[in-house]
Amino acid sequence: MRKNKLYYGTLGISIITFLVNILVYSKLPEKVPVHWGINGEVNRFGSRLELVGLGALPVVMFFFLNYLPAIDPKKESYKMHKTAYSIINLVIILFLSCINLIAIASALGYHVPMQKVVPMLLGILFIVLGNYMVQIRHNYFVGFRNPWTLASEYVWKKTHRFGGYVLVMIGLISIVASFLGTIGMQLFFAALVIGVVGIYLYSYLLFKKNS
Structure with missing residues (x-):
């Protein structure tokens, strides 16, 4: 599928998210919140390495989503819904990035509702x-x-x-x-x-x- 501005913008967001994780790694405590219950309270802590690993998820998901059209027998369909597919990719990566950055903020002691x-x-x-x-x-x-x-x-x-x-x-x-x-x-x-x-x-x- 031909690359467009949304492709590069989404790639940029995923990379920036991962870089933020790398930059703040040394400032994170050894144990950080990685999961919250439906009441908004932390119900599982993990290592800071686990949190940074989650920060790589947007990059992994980006390449996964952009690899699918190449192996789909109906790859021609992606040309017809290129913009919609690019926007769907963007919003998924943004969601994952926001969740990760919010988790980092919480780990650094900021109150996040x-x-x-x-x-x-x-x-x-x-x-x-x-x-x-x-x-x-x-x-x-x-x-x-x-x-x-x-x-x-x-x-x-x-x-x-x-x-x-x-x-x-x-x-x-x-x-x-x-x-x-x-x-x-x-x-x-x-x-x-x-x-x-x-x-x-x-x-x-x-x-x-x-x-």
Whole structure:
């Protein structure tokens, strides 16, 4: 897939995130928070090396996402949804980078209201994914892939339009959840499960109706 400005911008963000981890490594305590519960409290500590390892995740994910089009039998589809795919890559890398940098800030002693920040970031992620998912063409790696969407381009297209609305709704619920505390995250996870089941059920029923 031909490289564009979004490609280089996303690559830059992933590299900068990793470099920040390297630069602050010596300033981090030996034990740092690496996981938070739905109440926003730290529920697992790890080594600072583990945290820096997570800082490499955006770079790894960047190259993984940009490698997929080369091995997809339907690689021509990526030319048709190049911009949408690039934006999806960007928002995923931004999300991973923000989570890592927030973890670093917390490890350095800064107060970060994780219970508010993470649902807000998740909300933005899902809203962007929902808006661009409808543009994703038939392929084997990206989108709502199940036996029914892969078997029919018609079902693929309809499912991605429906699924896009579902993701936006989940994103909005996540943003609202950032103001509701623990119950808000429970509401988000419930919406996520219901949404995913609903998308798969929609695909199946649509396929059965048109087969």
